[in-house]
Amino acid sequence: xxxxxxxxxxxxxSEGALxxxxxxxxxxxxxxxxxxxQYPNQxxxxxxxxxxxxxxxxxxxxxxxxxxxxxxxxxxxxxxxxMSDAAEYFCAVSDKAAGNKLxxxxxxxxxxxx
Amino acid sequence: xAGVSQSPSNKxxxxxxxxxxxxxxxSGHTALYWYRQSxxxxxxxxxxxxxxxxxxxxxxxxxxxxxxxxxxxxxxxxIQRTQQEDSAVYLCASSLEGGGSSSFxxxxxxxxx
Numbered sequence: 001x002x003x004x005x006x007x008x009x010x011x012x013x014s015e016g017a018l019x020x021x022x023x024x025x026x027x028x029x030x031x032x033x034x035x036x037x038q039y040p041n042q043x044x045x046x047x048x049x050x051x052x053x054x055x056x057x058x059x060x061x062x063x064x065x066x067x068x069x070x071x072x073x074x075x076x077x078x079x080x081x082x083m084s085d086a087a088e089y090f091c092a093v094s095d096k097a098a099g100n101k102l103x104x105x106x107x108x109x110x111x112x113x114x
Numbered sequence: 115x116a117g118v119s120q121s122p123s124n125k126x127x128x129x130x131x132x133x134x135x136x137x138x139x140x141s142g143h144t145a146l147y148w149y150r151q152s153x154x155x156x157x158x159x160x161x162x163x164x165x166x167x168x169x170x171x172x173x174x175x176x177x178x179x180x181x182x183x184x185x186x187x188x189x190x191x192x193i194q195r196t197q198q199e200d201s202a203v204y205l206c207a208s209s210l211e212g213g214g215s216s217s218f219x220x221x222x223x224x225x226x227x
Contacts, residue, residue: 034215043118043205043218090157099170100209101147102216104157 002027002093006105014113019078021108023065023091026072033074034092034102035065044090050074061085086112116140118219120206126225127196135191135222139208146189147209147216148181152202160204163189196226 007022025031032051036044048059055067061084065076074091088109092102119138127133139146148160159173163183174180178196183189193200203223207216 032215036218041220043220044207046215046217049215099162099164100145100216101159101162101170101173102149102157102207103159106156 002031002095002103004091004093004103004105006089006091006108008108009106010109010111012111012113013081015083016080019063019076019081019085019110021076021089021091021110023074023076023105024072025074025091025093027093027095029095029097031093031095032100033065033067034094035059035063035074035076036090036092037061038088038090038107040087047076047089081110081112083112083114086110118206118208118217120204120219120222122222123220124223124225126227129198129226130195132192132194133196133224135193135204135206135224137189137191137206137208137219139187139189139206140217143208143210143217144186145209145216146183147207148189148191149205149207150202151205151221155202157205160191193224196224198226200224201226 003026005024034049035047048057050057050067058064063078091105094100094102121136144165146163161181162170178194181191203221205221207218209216
């Protein structure tokens with residue numbers, strides 16, 4: 001079975017500071033990895049994904065994540081936080097054999113302080 | 115283009131009543147998923163449809179929950195004899211076969227009173 005752990009249910013950052021959201025996964029097969037963002041009262045929006053190839057993945061809104069197989073991690077970063085980044089972020093894992101259904105982490109709520 | 119559409123956006127129902135939630139996936143997406151988001155359980159997979167294959171129902175929490183997908187497009191999630199613990203946001207997602215990423219609807223917020 002697959003699982004995802006997100007360290008920290010809440011993160012507070014200052015505007016302009018680095019955003020770092022941690023995600024570790026377990027999977028018995030090569031995983032597909034995703035980060036989704038959810039704004040209040042909205043659905044999930046895909047930020048970025050890793051399937052194969054380059055381990056550093058760039059996404060929308062200046063976010064990027066690096067797949068580190070040896071550490072079973074897929075941490076999300078953004079060099080400079082913006083007020084509009086305040087939202088909840090979910091890391092997820094899937095595998096094609098499982099029909100690409102997603103297993104999500106518990107989510108990290110990001111607060112951006114002016 | 116049009117995204118995944120869910121209706122209603124909000125539903126309040128009395129305990130014991132049946133409810134139907136609807137999902138219109140993105141045109142051409144053969145895979146359709148239902149997830150549930152609740153405070154206590156986070157985001158949970160419920161059911162998955164892929165083309166004409168038998169659905170993967172492994173995430174349905176009880177036999178009160180069922181779903182169908184007609185004509186490979188629209189899907190309906192039905193909850194019978196609703197209970198207060200069914201209160202949650204129900205999210206639908208669709209993807210291309212083997213696409214590896216899903217597009218989500220805005221969800222239906224179900225409140226059972």
